[in-house]
Amino acid sequence: MSTAERGRSNRPISLLSALYKLLTKVISKQVERVLDAEQPREQAGFRKNYSTIDHLHAINELIERCSEYRMPLYIAFIDYEKAFDTVETNSLWNVLQEQGVQSQLITLLRGIYASAQSMFKVGETTIPVKICRGVRQGDTISPKLFIATLEHVFRKLSWNDFGLAVNGNFLTNLRFADDVVLLAKSAEELQTMIDELDEHSLKCGLKISTAKTKIMATAGTAISLRGTQLECVESFLHLGQRISLNRDFPEEIARRIRAGWSCFHRYEKFMSSRTVEMEYKRALFNMCILPAMLYGAETWVLAKTTERKLACAQRRMERFMVGVRLLDKKTNAWLRGVTKVKDAVSSARERMWAYGWELAMSTNVKWSRELVEWRPPLTRPAGRPKARWRDEFQKVLGTCNWQLIARAKTKKEWIDLTRCRML
Structure with a gap:
């Protein structure tokens, strides 16, 4: 140059x-x-x-x-x-x-x-x-x-x-x-x-x-x-x-995982040190690394494969934090019991549900809310459409009118419904 x-x-x-x-x-x-x-x-x-x-x-x-x-x-x-x-x-x-x-x-x-x-x-x-x-x-x-x-x-x-x-x-x-x-x-x-x-x-x-x-x-x-x-x-x-017209969320989530690793490597000596208390590692993970992994999660359409990739990346980071290897054959439950960090998949879903509640309760007519409610005056072509953002709510609640239910609940009550999805 x-x-x-x-x-x-x-x-x-x-x-x-x-x-x-x-x-x-x-x-x-x-x-x-x-x-x-x-x-x-x-x-x-x-x-x-x-x-x-x-x-x-x-x-x-x-x-x-x-x-x-x-x-x-x-x-x-x-x-x-x-x-x-x-x-x-x-x-x-x-x-x-x-x-x-x-x-x-x-x-x-x-x-x-x-x-x-x-x-x-x-x-x-x-x-x-x-x-x-x-x-x-x-x-x-x-x-x-x-x-x-x-x-x-x-x-x-x-x-x-x-x-x-x-x-x-x-x-x-x-x-x-x-x-x-x-x-x-x-x-x-x-x-x-x-x-x-x-x-x-x-x-x-x-x-x-x-x-x-x-x-x-x-x-x-x-x-x-x-x-x-x-x-x-x-x-x-x-x-x-x-952003892509084919709505390639797996690729976007892979980008976020790489961003999470980039942030993790920045503090790798601290996170893998055996002399640093776990509570400090946990705080750094929850405040810096997890947000890097989950930026934009409010807009994602999660699939089982992408959930597994998020979970695998997080477990690998947790093994670095604890100082164990796969060969040590420690269970995921044991690992989480030691680190006590927030779960990436659950946090991603909670972000999405929290944002859905905010859209439903919003008094500002934002384009984000307007487009959620938009149904084009056209006949949809035959066949099953690709997974949609709102499908998450409809699957858990069993109705298309998820916004009416959201308005009848507090934010905490609404987010607690994500546990139904995790079961």
Whole structure:
């Protein structure tokens, strides 16, 4: 990699004074309520009561429905080049005014950005550089300013009839900060959406990367941007989860197991030491290693084979913790009695049930909840569909109306039903 390429791929560390951070924290609290009220449910980044899981589940549910009903689906994973560093500050002030931020706060922010400069120290030489664009790295208010700018871009788009009709509403995009997913029912529609988004994004200083933007479609298609054909992929890593149209959860779970092992090896000396008390190993396993293995488990469709893989990986880690080998012929019950760690399979299922309860009880009409309740107005083709996310609840409860039962129970009572599944 050349020096120029390394420079484009890396960012210097930005250091801000504690007093400045305190000031922008106060400003952020003042504008947060106003800007959040202007954000649609499509945007889940840096918002209270939203998470990456909401959008991961929404995408998985959408793919599940389109697969079950044989509906065409065209997805574009949009990547902006240096998104936070390229926002035009002149357009930013108009955006804040448009979205109802007080003029005094806008004036204060303009003053902060007008005098912004960075100091580069090379040896004994200090070089001042005036900052003319972009939101500040490490600034508490920067994420809010960026998503406000992105919302301004999307408001300029006339996509009333684009996307997929879900319960009377059209779903055209899902956003988590600068991670944008466009959804369309045809290649022509997706091409139009990408072109229009690129046109209006450039006006605010945001440029879509032709190299990193990927297309995923149920049928082969050629989508281009500024004369460059975009790559069509079978799977894509989005918000930390591998998304694919064939809903390959075994491969995603294998990825999570590898992530768990990566975390385990980071602390291997500690975890395998005979001088460290088991209670400390247990705490580290439950707080660091298990979450790495189970990220996104709320959206999984578990099968017996994947459950066995999770269990086998965990038992191997536990043997390292205790200091025994397979040849020692210690039973799984004995091993768990010594480590007393949380069970990975049970924890994955509990996460899924807890998320199902939260969706059922949610007062916010998120797309994740809307898609769970969505039934396309089509006749489903004959034959048994692939395992679905909601099948877990229906199998245990014996009814399709699992959300009604969830609303009648506390979260603990609802999660306790997972024991019925484990028996």
